[in-house]
Amino acid sequence: MLFLFFVLCFVSLALGSVHIDAGALLRFLGKVLTGKVSIESQEELIIFSVRLPRILFAGVVGAVLSLGGVVFQALLRNPLADPYILGISGGSALGAIIGIVSGAGSFYLGIPLLAFCGALITVFLLFIVAGGAKGALTDNTLLLIGVVINAFFSAAILFFLSIVDSLELHSITFWLMGDLSRASLSEIGVAAFCLIVGFILLYGQARKLNLIVQGEETALHLGVDLERTKPWLLVLTSLIISVVVSLAGIIGFIGIIVPHMMRLIFGSDHRLLLPTSALFGASFLVLADTVARVILTPAELPVGVITALCGAPYFVFLLKRKGL
Amino acid sequence: MPVIRAQKINFSYAEKAVIEEVSFVVDREQMTAIIGPNGSGKTTLLKLINGSLLPDSGEMHVGEKNTFRYARKEIARKVAIVPQETPAVFPFFVEEIVLMGRFPHLGNYRFENKEDYKIVQEAMEKTDTLDFARRRFNELSAGERQRVLIARALAQKPEVLLLDESTAFLDLKHQLRFLTLLKQLNRDDGLAIVFVTHDINLAAQNADKIILLYCGKIYAIGNPAEVISARNMKEVYEVDVLVDAHPQNASPRMTLLT
Numbered sequence: 001m002l003f004l005f006f007v008l009c010f011v012s013l014a015l016g017s018v019h020i021d022a023g024a025l026l027r028f029l030g031k032v033l034t035g036k037v038s039i040e041s042q043e044e045l046i047i048f049s050v051r052l053p054r055i056l057f058a059g060v061v062g063a064v065l066s067l068g069g070v071v072f073q074a075l076l077r078n079p080l081a082d083p084y085i086l087g088i089s090g091g092s093a094l095g096a097i098i099g100i101v102s103g104a105g106s107f108y109l110g111i112p113l114l115a116f117c118g119a120l121i122t123v124f125l126l127f128i129v130a131g132g133a134k135g136a137l138t139d140n141t142l143l144l145i146g147v148v149i150n151a152f153f154s155a156a157i158l159f160f161l162s163i164v165d166s167l168e169l170h171s172i173t174f175w176l177m178g179d180l181s182r183a184s185l186s187e188i189g190v191a192a193f194c195l196i197v198g199f200i201l202l203y204g205q206a207r208k209l210n211l212i213v214q215g216e217e218t219a220l221h222l223g224v225d226l227e228r229t230k231p232w233l234l235v236l237t238s239l240i241i242s243v244v245v246s247l248a249g250i251i252g253f254i255g256i257i258v259p260h261m262m263r264l265i266f267g268s269d270h271r272l273l274l275p276t277s278a279l280f281g282a283s284f285l286v287l288a289d290t291v292a293r294v295i296l297t298p299a300e301l302p303v304g305v306i307t308a309l310c311g312a313p314y315f316v317f318l319l320k321r322k323g324l
Numbered sequence: 325m326p327v328i329r330a331q332k333i334n335f336s337y338a339e340k341a342v343i344e345e346v347s348f349v350v351d352r353e354q355m356t357a358i359i360g361p362n363g364s365g366k367t368t369l370l371k372l373i374n375g376s377l378l379p380d381s382g383e384m385h386v387g388e389k390n391t392f393r394y395a396r397k398e399i400a401r402k403v404a405i406v407p408q409e410t411p412a413v414f415p416f417f418v419e420e421i422v423l424m425g426r427f428p429h430l431g432n433y434r435f436e437n438k439e440d441y442k443i444v445q446e447a448m449e450k451t452d453t454l455d456f457a458r459r460r461f462n463e464l465s466a467g468e469r470q471r472v473l474i475a476r477a478l479a480q481k482p483e484v485l486l487l488d489e490s491t492a493f494l495d496l497k498h499q500l501r502f503l504t505l506l507k508q509l510n511r512d513d514g515l516a517i518v519f520v521t522h523d524i525n526l527a528a529q530n531a532d533k534i535i536l537l538y539c540g541k542i543y544a545i546g547n548p549a550e551v552i553s554a555r556n557m558k559e560v561y562e563v564d565v566l567v568d569a570h571p572q573n574a575s576p577r578m579t580l581l582t
Binding site: 204205211221226 | 399404411425
C-alpha cells in the first residue's frame with residue numbers, strides 16, 4: 001500500500017507539461033534526501049516548488065475524503081454514503097463561498113470556519129430530515145435526502161456566483177470543481193495537520209465503528225456510549241472534511257470508491273479499513289490529479305472532473321449490484 | 325444476594341405504558357423464563373435490565389448498583405444480551421463478530437491480547453461455531469448466526485445473560501445443545517440467565533422461575549408448576565390447553581386443544 005503510494009508519487013512527479021526524465025528525478029530526490037536542497041535547474045524548481053507540494057496536497061485531500069466516506073458509511077450503515085453524495089461537501093463549499101463573497105475570508109481561518117459551519121449544518125439537516133429513524137436508514141431515503149440537500153446548496157452557490165464580480169468568477173468556478181493547484185504551503189500544512197490528528201482520533205474509535213455498523217441497538221448493548229460517540233464522530237469528520245473542501249473545493253466520489261474497494265480486499269474491520277482507505281485514497285487522488293494535469297497538456301483539468309468521471313459510473317454499478 | 329432486583333418498574337414509549345408496576349428478583353443460580361403474548365413487553369423488559377432503557381419510575385438494580393449509575397461499558401461487562409436478529413450490511417468475518425464481545429473490556433487504543441483470544445476461542449467452542457470462524461457472517465443461516473451472537477455474548481464474560489427468542493431459529497439438535505450449554509453456564513459458572521421465549525413447554529422444562537407478562541404487567545410469577553396452568557393460559561393467550569406432567573421429569577406440559 002505504502003509502496004503503491006510512493007510509486008504513484010514518483011510517476012506523478014515526472015509527468016506534467018514539462019517532462020522530466022526518471023534518471024534526473026531520481027538524482028534530484030537523492031540530493032534532497034541527503035540534505036542538499038540547492039535548486040540548480042528549472043526542472044528541479046518545478047519538482048520542488050510546484051509538483052511536490054501539489055502531490056502532498058492531493059494525498060492529504062484524498063486521504064481525508066476517504067476517511068470521511070468510511071466514517072459516514074459506518075454511522076449511517078450505508079455503503080453508498082459519502083461526504084459528496086450526502087451534501088456535506090456542498091455545505092462546506094457554500095459556507096466557504098459565503099466567506100469569500102462577504103469578505104469574512106480575510107480573517108484568519110475565516111473561510112475554513114465558515115465551511116465547517118456549513119458542513120455541520122448539513123449533517124444536522126441530514127439527521128433531522130431522516131427523521132431520527134432508529135434502524136438503518138433505507139438506502140433510497142438517505143440518497144434522496146442527499147440529492148435534495150445538494151440541489152439546494154447548488155442553487156445557493158449559483159446565487160452567490162451570479163452576484164460575484166466576473167474577475168473572481170473563473171477562479172471560484174474552478175475551485176468548485178476541485179482544484180489542487182492553489183493551496184499554499186502553509187495551507188497544505190494545516191490540512192496535513194488536520195489529517196494526522198483526525199486520523200489518530202478516528203483510529204481510537206475504530207472498534208466502536210465496528211459495533212455501530214452492527215446496528216445502534218447492538219452497539220448500545222455491547223457498551224458503546226452512543227450519545228457521546230456519535231456527535232463526536234460527526235463533528236470530527238465534518239471538521240476535517242470542511243478544512244479540505246475549503247482549500248481544494250468539491251471533489252466527489254472518492255469517499256465511495258476507496259472504502260468500497262478496501263472492504264473488498266481487507267474486509268470490514270475498521271481498524272484495517274481506516275488506515276488502508278486513507279493510504280489508498282491518497283494514492284487515488286494523486287493518480288487522478290496526475291491524469292488531470294497531463295491529459296490536456298499544457299492546460300489542466302480540475303481534478304474533480306476526473307474523480308466524478310470515474311466515480312459516477314462506479315456508483316451506478318454499486319447501486320445496480322445491490323438491486324435497489 | 326439476587327443479581328437482578330426490579331422494584332415497581334414503570335416504563336412507557338411516548339404516552340403508551342409498556343411496563344407497569346413490575347417487580348421481581350433473579351438469583352445467580354436461576355434460569356428465568358419470560359413468557360407472554362406478542363406486545364406484552366418482554367423485549368422491553370430485557371432492555372430495562374441491561375440499562376439500554378431506563379425506567380420512568382421504580383428501581384432496577386443489577387449487582388449492587390442501580391442501572392442508571394452504570395457507564396455503558398461497565399454494564400456491558402455485567403449483562404450481555406443476545407438479540408433476535410442483527411442487520412448485516414457490511415461483510416464481517418464470524419471471528420471478528422465474536423471478538424466484538426471483548427469491546428467492553430478494552431480501551432480505545434488497546435489491541436486484543438492472548439487472553440482475549442482465548443476467551444473468544446472458548447466462547448466459539450461452547451457454541452459450536454469454530455467451523456465457520458473464517459466465513460462471512462452475512463453468508464450464514466439464521467440458526468448459525470444466532471449461535472455466533474451467543475458466542476459474542478459469552479465473550480463479554482457477563483454475570484447475566486439475556487436471550488431474546490434465541491431458540492426460535494435453531495434446529496432440534498442445536499436447540500438441545502444450546503439448552504444444555506445454558507444449564508452448564510448457569511450451574512458451573514454461576515451465570516444468571518433470563519430468556520424470552522414463545523415456546524411455553526421449553527420454558528416449563530428448563531426454567532427455575534417463569535414470569536408471565538400480560539399487557540406490561542406480571543400476570544403470574546413463580547416456578548413452572550405455579551405459572552403454567554390451564555386457567556392462566558386461557559386468561560392470557562385466550563386458548564384452551566391441557567396441562568399434564570412431562571413423562572421424563574414431571575415438569576408441566578402443555579398441549580393445545582383445538
